[in-house]
Every structure is written in structure tokens, then in C-alpha cells.
Amino acid sequence: MALALLGAALSMAWGGREAFATFGWKFLISTDWDAVNHRFGALVPVIGTLVTALIAMLIAVPVSFGIALFLTEVAPAWLRAPVASAIELLAGIPSIIYGMWGLFVFAPFMAAHVDPWIDAHLGSLPAIGIFFSGPPLGLGMLTAGIVLAIMVIPFISSVMREVFLTVPARLKESAYALGSTTWEVAWHIVLPYTRQAVIGGVFLGLGRALGETMAVTFVLGNAHQLTASLLMPGNSIAAVIANEFTEADSELYRSSLIALGFLLFVVTFAVLVVARLMLRQMERKQGRA
Amino acid sequence: MNISEKLYRRRRLRNAAALALSGCATVFGLFWLLWILWTTLVNGAHALNPALFTHSTPPPGESGGLANALFGSLLISALALAIGAPIGVLAGTWLAEYARRGRLGEFIRFLNDILLSAPSIVLGLFVYALVVKPAGHFSAFAGALALALIVLPIVVRTCDEMLQLVPNAMREAALSLGVPQWKVTVQILWRSARPGIVTGILLALARISGETAPLLFTALNNQYWTAKLDAPMASVPVAIFQFAMSPYEDWHALAWAGALVVTVFVLLLSLAARWYLRRAHVAHD
Numbered sequence: 001m002a003l004a005l006l007g008a009a010l011s012m013a014w015g016g017r018e019a020f021a022t023f024g025w026k027f028l029i030s031t032d033w034d035a036v037n038h039r040f041g042a043l044v045p046v047i048g049t050l051v052t053a054l055i056a057m058l059i060a061v062p063v064s065f066g067i068a069l070f071l072t073e074v075a076p077a078w079l080r081a082p083v084a085s086a087i088e089l090l091a092g093i094p095s096i097i098y099g100m101w102g103l104f105v106f107a108p109f110m111a112a113h114v115d116p117w118i119d120a121h122l123g124s125l126p127a128i129g130i131f132f133s134g135p136p137l138g139l140g141m142l143t144a145g146i147v148l149a150i151m152v153i154p155f156i157s158s159v160m161r162e163v164f165l166t167v168p169a170r171l172k173e174s175a176y177a178l179g180s181t182t183w184e185v186a187w188h189i190v191l192p193y194t195r196q197a198v199i200g201g202v203f204l205g206l207g208r209a210l211g212e213t214m215a216v217t218f219v220l221g222n223a224h225q226l227t228a229s230l231l232m233p234g235n236s237i238a239a240v241i242a243n244e245f246t247e248a249d250s251e252l253y254r255s256s257l258i259a260l261g262f263l264l265f266v267v268t269f270a271v272l273v274v275a276r277l278m279l280r281q282m283e284r285k286q287g288r289a
Numbered sequence: 290m291n292i293s294e295k296l297y298r299r300r301r302l303r304n305a306a307a308l309a310l311s312g313c314a315t316v317f318g319l320f321w322l323l324w325i326l327w328t329t330l331v332n333g334a335h336a337l338n339p340a341l342f343t344h345s346t347p348p349p350g351e352s353g354g355l356a357n358a359l360f361g362s363l364l365i366s367a368l369a370l371a372i373g374a375p376i377g378v379l380a381g382t383w384l385a386e387y388a389r390r391g392r393l394g395e396f397i398r399f400l401n402d403i404l405l406s407a408p409s410i411v412l413g414l415f416v417y418a419l420v421v422k423p424a425g426h427f428s429a430f431a432g433a434l435a436l437a438l439i440v441l442p443i444v445v446r447t448c449d450e451m452l453q454l455v456p457n458a459m460r461e462a463a464l465s466l467g468v469p470q471w472k473v474t475v476q477i478l479w480r481s482a483r484p485g486i487v488t489g490i491l492l493a494l495a496r497i498s499g500e501t502a503p504l505l506f507t508a509l510n511n512q513y514w515t516a517k518l519d520a521p522m523a524s525v526p527v528a529i530f531q532f533a534m535s536p537y538e539d540w541h542a543l544a545w546a547g548a549l550v551v552t553v554f555v556l557l558l559s560l561a562a563r564w565y566l567r568r569a570h571v572a573h574d
Contacts, residue, residue: 062314063314063317063318064314065311065314066310066311066312066313066314066315066317067311067314067315067318069307069308069311069314070308070311070314070315074308074311074312075315083315083319085563086319086322087318087319087322088559089322089556089559090318090321090322092495092555092556092559093325093499093552093555094498094499094500094501094526094551094552094555095499095501096499096501096526096529096530096548096551097325097329097499097548097551097552098325099530100329100529100533100544100545100548101324101325101329103533104328104332104533104541105324105328150321153318153321154318157318181300181301181303181304182304182307182308183303183304183307183308184300184304186307204406207406207408208406208408210408211407211408211409211410211411212408217530218533218534241410258414258418261411261414264410264411265407265408265411268407268408268411269407272406272407273403275406276399276402276403
């Protein structure tokens with residue numbers, strides 16, 4: 001297993017060497033993506049990946065916290081198990097189904113109802129206006145971010161739910177006995193106690209959002225251009241690879257795509273290591289208590 | 290008095306608002322589940338007919354089914370399980386029985402956890418570089434290998450955890466009767482941990498039967514019925530991807546039908562896994 005992981009990194013670096021060698025550091029900051037003239041740069045997909053993942057986390061983290069809170073503190077006991085398993089089923093649906101749903105159902109919905117509203121109400125604001133103006137295409141960064149959020153919510157919320165359950169009843173009961181409300185117990189007792197594991201869970205979701213391929217490929221629009229607007233189509237690392245790998249006709253083209261894969265691998269690896277370390281620390285703490 | 294009452298009311302209001310919001314979040318989460326399942330069901334049911342299972346994927350404009358893709362998916366998944374599951378069980382056993390404590394075990398466990406959540410497209414690229422490129426052509430075997438890399442960490446993890454749950458008294462009892470270690474492992478530990486391990490394998494199967502990304506550049510796709518492992522082979526997720534991205538209406542319908550089949554299969558598998566585990570637990574108590 002260790003061999004597999006190490007081998008993956010090495011073979012990616014090796015496969016991408018041609019791209020790195022040809023473009024050097026400019027590979028990372030160039031916005032070119034021109035298959036005809038053999039000029040490739042990674043900036044557009046990299047930014048697309050980061051932006052969609054960021055949107056996804058902005059939506060998913062508060063919602064997941066709400067779900068975890070609801071399932072551990074608020075909901076009546078008979079409701080907890082069915083809702084928890086329903087949320088976990090959401091995690092089991094293959095990502096390609098999310099992608100199809102996003103393309104055929106959600107993107108037209110965004111184009112018809114949400115995008116025009118955002119363009120009209122937020123697009124004219126000073127400073128942040130450029131992020132929200134654009135034609136109502138339905139496909140784009142915002143849609144991809146939302147679909148990603150729906151995908152990672154089950155992961156984050158089930159991690160949060162599990163760690164919330166590990167908080168000793170003694171602590172919570174003491175706080176209630178002092179007259180705290182449920183919200184105050186959650187915010188001042190449960191959350192500080194589980195902070196590391198919660199952050200670990202969030203990073204786990206982030207790793208998933210960064211590497212997610214199919215769902216994003218469907219709704220991102222596959223456009224190699226850098227725009228500030230979230231309503232415009234963009235691209236992400238995984239989507240570029242999925243879309244273009246089988247069409248790559250030159251050795252350099254293919255090598256550029258593998259180099260992109262290597263970048264993705266390094267980033268997600270770092271994120272996942274952080275996540276696991278944090279979760280692990282939580283486990284230790286639990287062992288001590 | 291007045292101030293404290295105000296404070297009290299504010300705290301109560303904030304509490305109510307937070308709890309209401311958390312309820313909304315749950316409804317929000319479930320809402321998407323229902324919406325996605327509903328669209329898949331409605332669109333898929335329209336396109337569902339016997340031809341789906343008997344005909345191969347058609348060129349645009351003609352009617353056909355997904356028979357070759359279904360067959361390909363089954364074959365590739367079975368092969369992936371055949372590669373991934375035994376290695377996974379053995380590695381999990383090693384972790385739980387021989388390296389429970391100690392640095393090496395911890396390190397391997399850590400790596401395994403990372404592999405567990407590594408993006409599948411990266412695993413696909415890895416297999417591409419390892420198998421497809423040297424061989425010079427895409428093949429079903431490479432696809433199975435990529436999926437096996439996804440199966441492996443799931444099986445290792447569950448096997449490791451389940452074996453750790455087996456009470457030590459059982460090991461000691463067997464060893465004190467003079468049973469050799471390998472027999473203890475095979476006849477006692479595996480037997481008592483079997484429900485958990487089977488569940489892990491079922492969940493792994495559920496996970497890979499919907500995987501698309503790694504198959505795109507390993508098994509590729511094939512219009513025709515084939516059982517040759519060293520040639521490109523169709524699979525349902527890749528067929529869905531190709532058909533959904535196409536501009537043809539009847540291909541879209543096929544894609545929805547495929548999506549329905551995959552979703553139902555995956556949901557049934559995870560429900561079955563859960564049910565199996567629960568039943569085993571009841572039997573033990």
C-alpha cells in the first residue's frame with residue numbers, strides 16, 4: 001500500500017516532467033491552454049478547483065454543523081437513526097448521478113431562476129459586483145460549487161455527528177445544570193471539545209471537493225478562460241483531465257494533463273494528511289478520557 | 290430584574306433561532322436527496338425497457354440498450370474485487386494481528402486512511418502511467434486494477450477494525466489449546482469477524498460500481514460486446530458520461546436509464562450491507 005502511494009506520486013511526477021521541463025514555473029502561472037499551438041498553463045484549472053471547492057465549503061460547513069447538531073441534540077430519538085442513515089445514503093450515490101442531475105435539472109433551474117436574480121441584485125454592487133455579474137448560463141463556478149457542497153455535506157456531517165456523540169455526557173449535563181440553553185451547550189461545550197476532529201472532518205470534505213471529477217465535469221462548462229464572475233463557465237483540474245485525456249493527441253498535451261494530476265495529488269495529499277492528523281489527535285484524547 | 294429578564298429572553302431567542310436553523314439544515318440536506326432520487330427515478334423509468342438489458346449501446350439515432358456496458362461493469366467490478374479483496378483482507382489481518390501497536394503499523398494505517406480518500410481520478414492516472422502506457426493500449430484489466438486500488442483501502446480498514454473488536458479471550462483460549470497461530474486466524478478470528486468483513490466488501494462494491502473517473506483512461510469504452518480483458522471495455526458509468534454529454538435525446542434517455550440502474554444497485558447494496566451487519570449483531574447478542 002505504501003508502495004502504491006509512493007509509486008503514484010513518482011509516476012505522476014515522471015509523466016509530467018515533460019510539461020514541467022518545457023514550461024518551467026510558468027506552467028503554474030500561465031493562463032494559456034492551446035492544444036493547437038502546444039502551449040499549456042495550469043492557472044485556470046487550478047483557480048477553478050480552488051474557487052469551486054471554496055464555494056462548496058462555504059455552503060457545506062455551516063449546513064453540516066446544523067445537521068450534526070440537529071441529529072445529536074435537537075431531534076427526538078426516533079427521528080435520529082432514519083435521518084442519519086438517509087444522509088449517509090446521500091453519500092453513497094455515485095458522483096456521476098450528481099453530475100447528470102446537475103446538468104439536466106439543476107443547471108437549467110439556476111439559469112432560469114437564480115442566475116438572473118443574482119445578476120440583477122448583486123451584480124451592480126460596487127467592488128463585489130464583478131463576482132456576480134454575467135449571462136444566466138446555468139453552468140459555471142457557482143453551480144459547480146453548489147453541487148459539490150451537496151456532495152460533501154453527508155461526509156462532513158457524519159464525521160461531525162460521530163465526534164459530537166463522543167462528548168462526555170457529564171460535561172453537557174453540568175452545563176445544562178448551570179442553566180445553559182441547548183445552543184450555548186453546543187457552542188461553548190461541544191464545539192470546543194471536538195474542535196480538532198471537526199476541523200479534520202472539514203478537511204476531509206475539502207479533499208473530496210478538490211478531487212471530485214464527474215460532478216464538476218458536467219456542470220462547470222469546460223472553458224479555458226479566467227474570469228472573476230462566478231456565473232461564467234470555468235474549469236477544474238479533475239474536469240480538464242476527464243474531458244481531454246482521451247483526446248490528447250500529442251505527448252506534450254498528455255504530459256501537461258498528467259502534470260495537472262500531479263498538482264492535484266500533492267494538494268489533496270497535503271489536505272488529507274492534515275485532516276487525518278487532526279482526527280487522530282481527537283482519538284488519542286478520547287482514549288485518555 | 291429588567292436587565293436580567295431581557296438577557297434571558299435574548300438567550301432564549303438565540304437558542305430558538307439556532308435550533309430552528311439546524312432543523313432547516315437537516316431538511317435542506319434531505320431535500321437534495323429526494324430531489325436527485327426523484328429525477329433519476331422519473332427520467333430513468335421512462336427509458337427503462339427490456340431492450341436495455343438485451344441490446345448493445347447504439348450509434349446515435351438508433352435504439353439500443355446498455356447490455357455490453359452492464360456486462361463490462363460486472364466483469365470489471367468482479368475482477369477488481371478479486372484483486373482487491375484478498376489483498377485487503379490479508380493486509381487488514383496483518384495490521385490487526387501482527388502490527389497492532391508499533392510504528393510501522395501506525396504508519397501503514399495512516400497511509401491507508403489517506404489512500405481511502407484519495408481522489409479516484411488520481412488513482413486512474415496512476416494506473417494509466419503504470420499499465421496502459423507501457424502496454425500501449427487501453428484495457429479492461431487496467432480498469433479493474435484502478436478499481437482494485439479503491440477497493441483495497443476500504444477492505445483493509447474494515448478488516449482491521451473488525452478483527453480488533455474480536456475479544457482477546459478468544460485468541461488466548463485457542464492458543465492455550467495449542468492451536469497454531471495461522472489456524473487461530475483462519476478458523477476463529479476470520480469466522481467471528483466475517484459479518485464485518487463482508488459488509489466492508491459490499492460497501493467497496495457499491496463504491497466502485499459508480500466510479501467513472503478512473504475508468505475513463507484505463508478501460509476506456511467500447512461500442513460492442515466483448516469479454517476480452519486486454520481490450521477496451523464498456524462500463525455503465527462511462528457510458529452514462531458519454532451519453533449524457535452528447536447532444537442526442539435518445540442517448541440522454543439511455544443515460545438516465547443507466548443512472549437509475551446504477552443508483553438502485555448502489556442503494557440496494559448499501560442497504561443490504563447494513564442489514565447484514567445488523568442481523569449478525571443481533572445474532573451475537
